[in-house]
Amino acid sequence: MCSKTLRISLSLLCGSAAFSCPLSAQDANQDLTDRASIAFGTSIARDLTQDGIKLNADKFSEALRAVLEGKKHLATDDEIKKTFEDLRSFMADESKRKNAAYLEANKQKQGVKTTASGLQYEVIKAAQGGAKPKATDKVKVHYTGSLTNGTVFDSSVQRGEPIEFGLDQVIPGWTEGVQLMSVGEKYRFVIPYNLAYGEQGSPPRIPGFSTLVFEVELLAVNPPAQ
Numbered sequence: 001m002c003s004k005t006l007r008i009s010l011s012l013l014c015g016s017a018a019f020s021c022p023l024s025a026q027d028a029n030q031d032l033t034d035r036a037s038i039a040f041g042t043s044i045a046r047d048l049t050q051d052g053i054k055l056n057a058d059k060f061s062e063a064l065r066a067v068l069e070g071k072k073h074l075a076t077d078d079e080i081k082k083t084f085e086d087l088r089s090f091m092a093d094e095s096k097r098k099n100a101a102y103l104e105a106n107k108q109k110q111g112v113k114t115t116a117s118g119l120q121y122e123v124i125k126a127a128q129g130g131a132k133p134k135a136t137d138k139v140k141v142h143y144t145g146s147l148t149n150g151t152v153f154d155s156s157v158q159r160g161e162p163i164e165f166g167l168d169q170v171i172p173g174w175t176e177g178v179q180l181m182s183v184g185e186k187y188r189f190v191i192p193y194n195l196a197y198g199e200q201g202s203p204p205r206i207p208g209f210s211t212l213v214f215e216v217e218l219l220a221v222n223p224p225a226q
Contacts, residue, residue, distance in 0.1 A: 120190040127184030140220040
């Protein structure tokens with residue numbers, strides 16, 4: 001996590017592992033050293049915050065200073081590995097708990113229905129007589145996908161262009177949900193992680209164990225060519 005962020009930052013600075021980064025050149029330019037210090041600190045802290053990782057700033061500074069000043073490291077490699085494993089486990093449990101709570105609260109809302117698989121949906125705009133797709137059909141849709149905190153991770157609406165795809169080529173929640181719709185209708189789907197991108201998520205925009213919220217408008221259905 002944070003070690004990955006640091007490696008990326010160093011890679012951007014040095015170009016490649018084979019290139020010897022002239023850090024000593026910074027000693028001759030205090031302004032550059034100060035700016036580099038701020039840049040690394042800002043980049044690492046921002047990435048950690050975006051990943052939802054909370055740190056003790058005093059402990060972080062203490063550990064960082066020990067390494068930079070050549071003192072005894074405050075954690076061994078084994079301790080670092082174990083801590084990261086514990087942190088990943090904790091964050092996964094927290095994500096599952098929060099997403100389960102969101103699903104429980106959402107299903108109590110008026111108009112929300114839950115299928116046997118756990119998919120939740122509500123009709124935003126109904127239409128009569130339109131074609132209903134099968135799992136083997138191609139569909140044309142407009143959609144907006146977001147996390148439960150409202151962060152939009154993908155939107156054909158924002159791009160201003162609908163998208164067409166095979167309904168059997170998407171996440172299970174989409175395959176099931178869009179088959180409930182008729183052309184001209186607009187639904188809101190709340191998709192549990194097991195019907196979406198699972199435990200791994202789809203980094204960097206979708207964390208593991210994420211419940212996803214989609215607003216989908218079905219524009220057309222195109223059966224497969226015979």
